[in-house]
Amino acid sequence: MTETTTPPDTPLPTTSVSHTPGEIWRRVRGLLLAALLLTAAGITFAAFHSGGGHGRLDPRSPDPDGSRAVAELLKDRGVTVDVVTTLDEATGAAGPDTTLLVAAPNALTAYQQNTLLNATQGSSGRTVLVAPGRLSVEVLAPGVRAMSRGPVDPLAPGCALPAARSAGTADMGGFRYHTDMDGAVTCYLADGLPTFLTLPGLDSGDTVLLGSPHLLLNDHLDRQGNASLALQTLGSRPHLVWYLPSPTDPSATEDPGDGAGDSGSDDGTAAEDESAFVDLIPSGWLWGTLQLAFAALLAAIWRSRRLGPLVTERLPVIIRASESTEGRARLYRKADARDRAAATLRSAARNRIAPLVGVSSRDAQAPDVLLPAVSTHLGTSDSDAGALLFGPVPSDDAALVLLTDQLDALEREVRTS
Structure with a gap:
């Protein structure tokens, strides 16, 4: 094998693969611009939506899944609306002239459910439970069983309750309930089971179970007889306490003790826990997560299409074909x-x-x-x-x-x- 020499004036081929600052800037400037635009859009969106609550069934929220519309209509009718987020505030406000609406009963712990039941049973006010599931309804409404959840459709009253007959057809559905309690009024039947249930209490008090929250939402209030049914259900007392359970409530960490509130387990436990968790997440966060996932998908597609053509690089050493052949022959010989x-x-x-x-x-x-x-x-x-x-x-x-x-x-x- 002959050895070749390189003339002194011939530049040696470079083996560096490092990028220059200019190349790095050209590669990352698109990502930096996209990040800057997303940050600016997020700040702008937060600035325009910084006031009031934006949770689901929040009477302060103008969002489609908020309940500000029904709260404002109740105020126009002379009903005071107070929003509370702790169990102590909710139980302290219970009274004969008060309607206590529990927006997410499935999010309450066993201790909170039992404490709330004891407070409401001793008053002659009204308690409205919005879509209580199997476990929560057994504690908050003894003698009632929640069946499987169904679709929300326009349903006829099908009962003699004045509020239901006055409202007429309304968007009802969701959880269906079964009870053999004397004096219970069953309305808006779905598959033969009520999705609107009124249970008698002490004196003139009662408990109302709504199988679905749809008639209370801003986006659904103007449909069918939803507004009429919502106003009559929540406006029967001069004072409405709107209870939005919060995970930061100190009572959520209380020990139920001695098995209080132990209502067993069934197939609906996981579904109720998931529903309660989703109810506590503001709608803005859900939309934001969806937008971030969509942006990540677009970024992945964009980067996959910008790999560019293959780039040839000069080898640091030029190997003759004969040398390559001889090298392979030696390998074959060494391996026999x-x-x-x-x-x-x-x-x-x-x-x-x-x-x-x-x-x-x-x-x-x-x-x-x-x-x-x-x-x-x-x-x-x-x-x-x-x-x-x-x-x-x-x-x-x-x-x-x-x-x-x-x-x-x-x-x-x-x-x-």
Whole structure:
């Protein structure tokens, strides 16, 4: 092997793959601009929506899933509306002239449910439970069972309750309830079970169960008889206390003790826990998470389409083809791989001979096609060419060298004939 020298004035090829500051800036400026725009949009959105609560069923929220519309209508009718977020505030406000609305009864712990029940049972006011599930209804409304949740549809009253008959058809559904309690009024039946249930209490007090919160939402209040039913249900007393359970309420960490509130477990536990968790998340956070996921997807698609064409780089060392061939031959010899070497030599010879005898490259490795063509071209038998092109593995290095010479001779003979 001969050693080549590089002239002194020839620049050495660089092996550095580091990016220059300009290249780095061109790569990241698009991402920085997108991050800046997203940050500005988030600040602007927060500035325009910084006032008031924006949770689901929040009477201060003008969002589609808020309840500000019904709260304002109640105020116009002379009903005072107070929003509370702790159990102590809710139980302290219970009284004969008060309607206590529990917006998320499924989010209450066993201790909170039992404490709330004890406070409301001793008053002659009204308690409205919005979509209580299987576990919460067993504690907050003893004698009632919550069945599976159904769709929300326009339903007819189907009962003699004055408020329901006056409102007419309303968007009801969701949880369906079953009770054998005397004096219970069942309205808005779905599959034969009520989705609006009124239970008698002490004196003139009562408890109302709504299977779905739809009629209280801003986006649904103007449909069917929703507004009428909501106003009559929540406006029967001069004072409305709107209880929005909060996870920061100290009572949420109280020990129920002695199994209080242990109502067992059923298939609906996981679904109720999930529903309660979602109810406590403001709608803005849900939309924000969805927008961030969509932005991440767009960024991934954008980056995958900007990989660019392949870039060729100069090798730091130029290796001759002969040197590469000799290096591979030494590896074969070191591994005593005469079978691999012979197979490589024969395959290369077949590929070169095939077009010379009129055989396509696809059939160059097929003995039944190549050998008859070679024999016809040379005027010899198939066995002579077959032993060279498809024969056994050489037994030693000398046989391998001899095979190489014979393949070269066969190729020269084909070319010259």
